Every structure is written in C-alpha cells, then in structure tokens.
Amino acid sequence: MEEKQTRKPFPTHILVFLAPAAIIYTLFMVYPLLDSLRLSFFTIGEQNQEIFVGIQNYITLFTDTNYAPRFLGALKNNLAFFAIHMVVQNSIALLLAALLASGIRGSSIYRSVLFLPTVLSVVIIGFIWQLILNPLWGVSESILEAVSLGHLFQPWLGLPETALITVSLISVWQFVGIPMILFFAALIGIPEELLEAARVDGASGWQTFWRIKFPLILPAVGIVAILTFVGNFNAFDLIYTMKGANAGPDFATDIMGTLFYRTFFGQQLQLGNPTMGATVAAMMFLIILTGVLLYIFLWQRRIQEIEM
Amino acid sequence: MRKHIMLIMFVTLALLLVSCGTPATPEATEAPEVPDEVAPEPGEEVTLTIESWRNDDLTIWEDTIIPAFEAQHPNIKVVFAPTAPAEYNGVLNTKLEGGTAGDLITCRPFDTSLGLFDQGHLASLNDLAGMDNFSDVAKSAWITDDSSDVFCVPMASVIHGFFYNADAFSELGLEEPTTRDEFFAVADAIKADGSYDAIGMGTADQWEAATMGFQNVGPNYWLGEEGRLGLIAGTEQYTDQQYVDTWAELASWAEYMPSGFEAIKYPDAQSLFTLGRSAIYPTGSWEISVFEDQADFEMGIFPPPVESAGDTCFISDHTDIALGMNTASENADAAKIFLEWMTTAEFAEMYSNSLPGFFTLSNHDISLDNPLAQEFMSWRGDCEETIRNSYQILSRGEPNLENELWRVSAAVINGTLTPEEAAQEIQDGLDSWYAP
Numbered sequence: 001m002e003e004k005q006t007r008k009p010f011p012t013h014i015l016v017f018l019a020p021a022a023i024i025y026t027l028f029m030v031y032p033l034l035d036s037l038r039l040s041f042f043t044i045g046e047q048n049q050e051i052f053v054g055i056q057n058y059i060t061l062f063t064d065t066n067y068a069p070r071f072l073g074a075l076k077n078n079l080a081f082f083a084i085h086m087v088v089q090n091s092i093a094l095l096l097a098a099l100l101a102s103g104i105r106g107s108s109i110y111r112s113v114l115f116l117p118t119v120l121s122v123v124i125i126g127f128i129w130q131l132i133l134n135p136l137w138g139v140s141e142s143i144l145e146a147v148s149l150g151h152l153f154q155p156w157l158g159l160p161e162t163a164l165i166t167v168s169l170i171s172v173w174q175f176v177g178i179p180m181i182l183f184f185a186a187l188i189g190i191p192e193e194l195l196e197a198a199r200v201d202g203a204s205g206w207q208t209f210w211r212i213k214f215p216l217i218l219p220a221v222g223i224v225a226i227l228t229f230v231g232n233f234n235a236f237d238l239i240y241t242m243k244g245a246n247a248g249p250d251f252a253t254d255i256m257g258t259l260f261y262r263t264f265f266g267q268q269l270q271l272g273n274p275t276m277g278a279t280v281a282a283m284m285f286l287i288i289l290t291g292v293l294l295y296i297f298l299w300q301r302r303i304q305e306i307e308m
Numbered sequence: 309m310r311k312h313i314m315l316i317m318f319v320t321l322a323l324l325l326v327s328c329g330t331p332a333t334p335e336a337t338e339a340p341e342v343p344d345e346v347a348p349e350p351g352e353e354v355t356l357t358i359e360s361w362r363n364d365d366l367t368i369w370e371d372t373i374i375p376a377f378e379a380q381h382p383n384i385k386v387v388f389a390p391t392a393p394a395e396y397n398g399v400l401n402t403k404l405e406g407g408t409a410g411d412l413i414t415c416r417p418f419d420t421s422l423g424l425f426d427q428g429h430l431a432s433l434n435d436l437a438g439m440d441n442f443s444d445v446a447k448s449a450w451i452t453d454d455s456s457d458v459f460c461v462p463m464a465s466v467i468h469g470f471f472y473n474a475d476a477f478s479e480l481g482l483e484e485p486t487t488r489d490e491f492f493a494v495a496d497a498i499k500a501d502g503s504y505d506a507i508g509m510g511t512a513d514q515w516e517a518a519t520m521g522f523q524n525v526g527p528n529y530w531l532g533e534e535g536r537l538g539l540i541a542g543t544e545q546y547t548d549q550q551y552v553d554t555w556a557e558l559a560s561w562a563e564y565m566p567s568g569f570e571a572i573k574y575p576d577a578q579s580l581f582t583l584g585r586s587a588i589y590p591t592g593s594w595e596i597s598v599f600e601d602q603a604d605f606e607m608g609i610f611p612p613p614v615e616s617a618g619d620t621c622f623i624s625d626h627t628d629i630a631l632g633m634n635t636a637s638e639n640a641d642a643a644k645i646f647l648e649w650m651t652t653a654e655f656a657e658m659y660s661n662s663l664p665g666f667f668t669l670s671n672h673d674i675s676l677d678n679p680l681a682q683e684f685m686s687w688r689g690d691c692e693e694t695i696r697n698s699y700q701i702l703s704r705g706e707p708n709l710e711n712e713l714w715r716v717s718a719a720v721i722n723g724t725l726t727p728e729e730a731a732q733e734i735q736d737g738l739d740s741w742y743a744p
Contacts, residue, residue, distance in 0.1 A: 065736075065740060066706055066707045066737070066740060067706075130573070133571065134568075134571065134572075134576065135566070135567060135568020135569075135571055135572060136566065136568070136572060136576055136579075136580060137576075153568075154568075155567075155568035155569070155570045155571030155572070156571065157512065157570075157571040158510075158511065158512050158568065158569070158570025158571030158572070158722070159570055159571075159722075160722075160724055243512075244513060244514070246514055246711060246714060246715065248512070248513075248514045248714075248715065248718060249511070249512075249514070249570065249718055249719065249722055249724070250715055250718070250719045250722075250724055250725075251715070262711075267708070267711055268515075268708075268710055268711060268714075269418075269419070269698070269699065269703035269708060269709075269710040269711070270703070270706070270708030270710070270711050271419070271704075273706070
C-alpha cells in the first residue's frame with residue numbers, strides 16, 4: 001500500500017508497547033524511589049511542614065552518637081550476613097547442583113525437596129526454627145544429647161555472639177534452593193561434546209568440573225553473587241519475624257532492613273522519623289547500587305570477553 | 309491497515325489507563341454524600357460510635373456494657389466499632405483527618421493521645437463532673453504537660469506483680485515472700501529442690517526484662533512517683549543508686565531462670581508457667597484470664613517484695629486505656645452523657661468484672677468476683693501506686709528511652725552489661741536530648 005518510503009517512519013509502535021510497563025514502573029518504582037531520596041534531604045518541622053536541610057540527615061547518620069553506632073553496627077552485621085550467605089549458601093548450592101547434574105538417582109525429587117523451603121512463608125520458617133532451637137521444647141538439644149554432644153547446646157538465638165550466625169544459617173537453609181537451581185540450569189546447559197572431549201582426553205571428574213564446567217557457568221556465579229548481595233542488603237523479614245524490630249539481643253542481629261524499619265515506622269513508644277528513615281533507605285540504595293555497578297562494569301564485562 | 313492497528317492500540321491503552329484511574333473517583337466523592345446530620349432534638353434517637361483497638365472486648369461491650377447503658381438512656385444507641393490493635397493509630401488518624409471518625413475515641417496513653425488533643429481532635433473534658441472520681445496518677449496519661457486540660461476518661465490499668473504456683477509452694481513448704489531476702493530464700497529453696505524453674509522468665513523478646521522485671525520491682529527501689537517525677541524534673545538520674553540496684557536485682561535473677569533463658573520468648577515463658585514447670589512468674593494482672601484458662605493448679609500472686617518488713621510498698625499500676633470525645637462529633641451532648649456514665653461506680657464494676665486483670669482507674673469502691681483480680685486490686689489500698697517511669701515525656705526523643713530500657717534490661721539479665729554500664733548508657737541516651 002505505502003510503497004514510497006524515503007525514510008523510516010518513527011517507530012511509534014515501540015513506544016506503545018513500552019508504555020504500560022514504563023508507566024507502571026515509573027509510577028510505582030522510580031517515582032517513590034526518587035521521592036524517598038528527596039525526603040532524605042528534608043526534616044519535618046513543628047507544623048508538619050518539610051524543611052530542606054541539605055545533607056544534614058547524612059551527617060547525623062554518620063556522626064551522631066545515637067545514630068552512628070546503630071548504622072555502623074547494622075552495616076557490619078549486614079556484611080557478615082552477606083559473607084555467610086556467599087560462603088555457605090552458594091558453595092552448598094554449587095555442590096548440590098553439581099551432584100544433581102551428575103545424574104544421581106532421584107535427582108528430580110531431591111531438587112524439589114531442596115527447593116521447598118524457598119517457597120515457604122518466612123513466618124513459618126521463623127516459627128519452625130525457633131521451635132527447633134527452643135531451649136525448652138526444641139528438638140535440637142535432645143538430638144545433640146542422643147549423639148552425646150548435649151553439652152554443646154546453647155540458646156544460640158539468644159546469645160549476642162551466635163544470634164546473627166544462627167539467623168544467617170536459617171536464611172541460608174531457606175534460600176539455598178535458588179542458587180542451586182541457577183547453577184543446575186547452567187550446568188545442564190553445557191554441551192555434551194565438551195565433556196565428552198574432556199573424558200576422551202583423560203580428564204578426571206575433578207579436573208572436568210574445575211577446568212571446564214566451572215568456567216562455563218561463571219555467568220551464573222556472577223548472577224548468584226549479585227542476587228545474594230541485593231537480597232541480603234534488602235533482607236528484613238526473617239529477622240523481624242524471629243527477633244522483632246529491635247533485633248536483639250543488644251542489636252546483635254540488627255541489619256539495614258531492621259534499622260530502616262525502626263527509624264521510619266518507629267517501635268513501641270518510639271515515634272517514626274520518616275526523613276531519617278529515608279536517609280537510611282537512601283544508604284541502602286547506594287550500597288546496593290554500588291554493588292550492582294561493580295558487578296556490571298567489572299564482572300559482566302570480563303565474562304563477555306571470556307565468552308568471546 | 310497499519311494505521312487502524314495503531315488506532316486500536318491507542319484506544320486500548322487509553323481505556324486501560326482510564327479504567328485504572330476510575331476507582332479513585334467514587335471514593336473521592338463518597339465523603340460529601342453523607343448527609344449532614346441535624347443536631348438531635350431532645351428525645352430524638354442518636355447513635356454514638358466508639359473507635360477502639362480492643363477487638364478482643366467486642367462481645368463484652370455488645371452483650372454487657374452497651375445494653376446496660378442503653379437501658380438507662382433509651383434515646384442513645386451505642387455502636388462499638390473496633391479496629392485491629394496494630395492498625396488502630398493509623399486508621400484512626402486517617403478517619404479523624406477525613407472527618408469520618410466515631411463520636412468516642414479510645415485513647416492510647418500519653419503522647420499518642422496528647423498529639424490528637426493538640427491537633428484539636430479530642431475535646432477537653434475539664435467540665436465533666438465525674439472526673440473527680442479519678443486520682444492524679446490515673447489522669448496523668450491523658451493530661452497536658454502543664455495539667456491544664458484532661459481529655460480522656462481513664463478506663464483501665466494493669467497492675468504488675470508475681471504469679472506463683474501455689475501447689476508447688478505448698479509442696480515445698482514455702483510462703484509468699486514479702487521482703488527481698490525472703491524472695492531470694494524462696495527462689496533458692498525452689499532451685500535446690502530442682503523440680504521447678506524458680507523464676508520462669510526469658511529475655512528473648514527484651515520487653516519482658518524491662519516491663520515485667522525493671523518496671524515491676526523497680527518502684528520499690530525508686531519509691532514510686534517520687535522517683536518517676538524526679539527523673540522528669542531532673543532531680544534524679546538513672547545512674548543513681550536506686551536504679552543501679554534495680555538492675556543489680558535483675559542480674560541476680562539470671563541464676564534462677566530456666567537454662568537457655570536468653571532464647572526463651574514471652575509465649576514460651578507463659579506456657580512454662582501454665583504447664584507447671586516454673587514456680588514464680590513475674591508479670592502483670594493482664595495474665596489472669598489466660599492463666600486461669602490454661603493452668604490446672606492453684607495460683608497465687610504477691611506484690612514486688614520490699615527491702616525490709618514494714619516498708620511502704622510501691623506497685624506499678626499502669627494506665628493503659630481511656631475514652632475521649634471527638635471534637636467533630638455531632639452528638640456531643642449524647643457523647644458527654646456516655647462519658648459521664650463511664651465515671652460511675654456502675655461502669656467501673658461492670659468493666660473490671662468483665663475483663664479480670666484490667667482494673668478501673670476510678671476511686672470507686674467496687675467488688676470484683678475474680679479472687680485473683682480482687683487481690684491485685686487490694687494492693688492499691690496497701691501500697692503506693694505509680695506508672696512505668698519511661699512513659700510520660702521521657703520517651704519523646706531519640707534514642708527512645710523505652711526501647712533502650714528493653715535492650716539494657718535484657719542485656720543485664722543476660723550478663724552482657726553490668727548494672728552500672730546499663731545505667732550509664734540509659735542516662736547518656738536521655739541526656740543527649742532531654743533537658744528537665
């Protein structure tokens with residue numbers, strides 16, 4: 001019909017297809033995020049009006065004798081929380097994925113079972129583990145006693161030295177299924193010819209895994225790392241469920257999410273402070289943004305070079 | 309052809325956006341549609357709505373309290389309309405801002421309600437004759453800082469104390485302790501026997517340590533109101549000996565508590581007591597109905613022990629709930645009649661009997677059917693009353709005093725802070741924002 005096209009018409013249909021997602025995303029993600037960042041530069045005055053204070057809230061967060069120890073404490077705990085996930089969760093996930101991909105019998109059953117905790121509600125996870133570890137009615141003490149290790153039992157969730165590690169390990173138990181599935185999908189995607197060639201060349205299973213399979217699933221490793229990072233710095237629900245917004249004992253399990261919740265919404269007699277809460281949220285955003293940018297510019301680029 | 313497709317797509321998109329937008333419109337127009345109610349003629353029937361967070365009490369209000377009131381005031385109908393406790397403050401604020409809140413507002417203690425009064429949502433009740441039936445301590449939670457305006461009728465308080473397993477006590481030949489020495493002698497005896505945990509409390513939720521520990525036994529150390537007002541006035545400090553001693557007593561509880569108490573939560577501790585595994589449980593009167601439901605042994609209570617026999621005893625009789633009037637109410641006269649009725653002995657007795665463990669704050673001499681509740685209330689005659697020392701004024705700033713008390717009290721019992729360190733941290737926190 002329209003044969004004489006001297007230049008390409010403006011691709012209006014692209015805009016139309018993008019519009020619903022772009023509008024919804026802007027309305028419910030970008031705008032609230034920007035507004036929250038804006039709020040962190042204000043304080044609430046006597047008459048409920050917003051007063052611009054520049055970076056005063058950030059100075060308070062970093063230097064105030066009340067806020068700074070809480071912020072640094074939460075940051076430190078959050079880093080530990082992340083480290084435990086990286087080391088424990090992701091190596092166990094890699095091991096499990098390797099075992100599942102090696103085609104052991106009943107691997108699809110194992111896969112479902114290991115993934116199961118991930119789909120459970122975090123409230124149920126918190127409740128179950130608190131019961132298991134409960135010093136009064138929990139089974140963990142009797143299990144330890146059954147193997148003559150009863151003296152090792154401690155109220156782990158209640159001690160400042162062990163509470164964070166315990167909560168982290170519970171979170172690892174819950175989420176180990178996700179990196180496992182990602183690693184598994186990457187592992188079974190490796191072309192059979194490569195592995196066959198390795199076998200013909202006389203490579204052992206160990207060598208095959210570390211020299212061939214692992215380099216080939218590096219993109220998945222990167223994705224798992226960044227998902228863990230983002231997930232951990234946004235974490236909140238499990239700790240809130242098990243230790244409350246005060247993240248006891250003595251703030252031992254306080255991470256960025258619980259600090260934000262307490263600051264923004266308040267707790268018991270403490271009134272919420274929306275502007276300081278927004279400041280904490282902005283710091284969480286900055287930390288996550290830094291991590292993601294590092295991932296994109298340092299890791300992903302390198303991976304692309306390898307792939308080429 | 310292509311143009312048609314584009315057109316259809318645009319129309320669809322437009323429709324989609326419009327349909328997303330529509331639900332907002334009827335909502336916005338809904339409020340003005342409500343017809344302006346004409347002020348009631350005398351004799352005309354009016355309906356009062358009560359906003360509350362006590363949805364647990366719905367049946368008590370509907371079956372007992374409201375029928376009793378309506379029998380005397382046939383022209384006034386009352387509707388009890390509770391919201392979930394955690395959502396109450398938010399929902400109420402929204403309703404008040406939007407002008408759709410009920411005529412009577414259930415008041416949280418202290419700053420939450422004071423804020424509503426300052427914003428003009430709660431009416432001053434200075435001219436309510438029945439307010440004389442309440443003591444100053446009772447009114448302290450719903451009064452302006454300068455005591456010039458009182459804005460809610462106090463309804464109920466909870467009293468702190470110790471529950472004990474009376475069967476266990478008679479089995480071991482023990483008596484209710486009245487002094488601290490006797491208390492620890494009793495605890496030692498229970499511990500030596502070994503069949504019960506002496507003090508069945510945990511610290512995992514942190515607030516038990518502060519509310520059921522510190523604020524429970526503390527008034528005997530800081531002499532009740534004298535100490536509480538001293539802290540507000542700045543004549544006393546948390547680093548003073550009486551406060552350090554309170555924490556020192558809490559620290560000494562640890563050896564009598566169940567093993568692993570650091571990870572024992574409030575419901576665990578409740579079950580530990582009602583299952584008959586712990587002998588003494590420091591808590592408050594609100595447990596009466598729960599415990600009587602669950603425990604199949606004889607229970608007793610005793611007030612926080614004093615230092616030496618014959619000393620004046622102090623109890624925490626904490627103001628918890630009250631009722632105020634919405635300034636925007638169109639039935640102000642009827643609402644005042646209801647509030648006036650709430651100051652009578654009849655209401656006081658009915659309320660306290662329906663909810664054993666929640667005690668009227670009025671000075672009326674009422675009789676209670678529940679023996680434990682009766683005993684709790686009898687302490688008011690024997691001891692001086694006070695309220696939790698962190699609730700009035702001192703929890704307005706950051707760090708929040710109440711939260712900090714939770715944290716350090718739990719840490720003191722856990723042994724991770726000494727009483728002196730706890731006192732210093734609390735006072736430093738308070739000094740950082742509060743000037744008497």
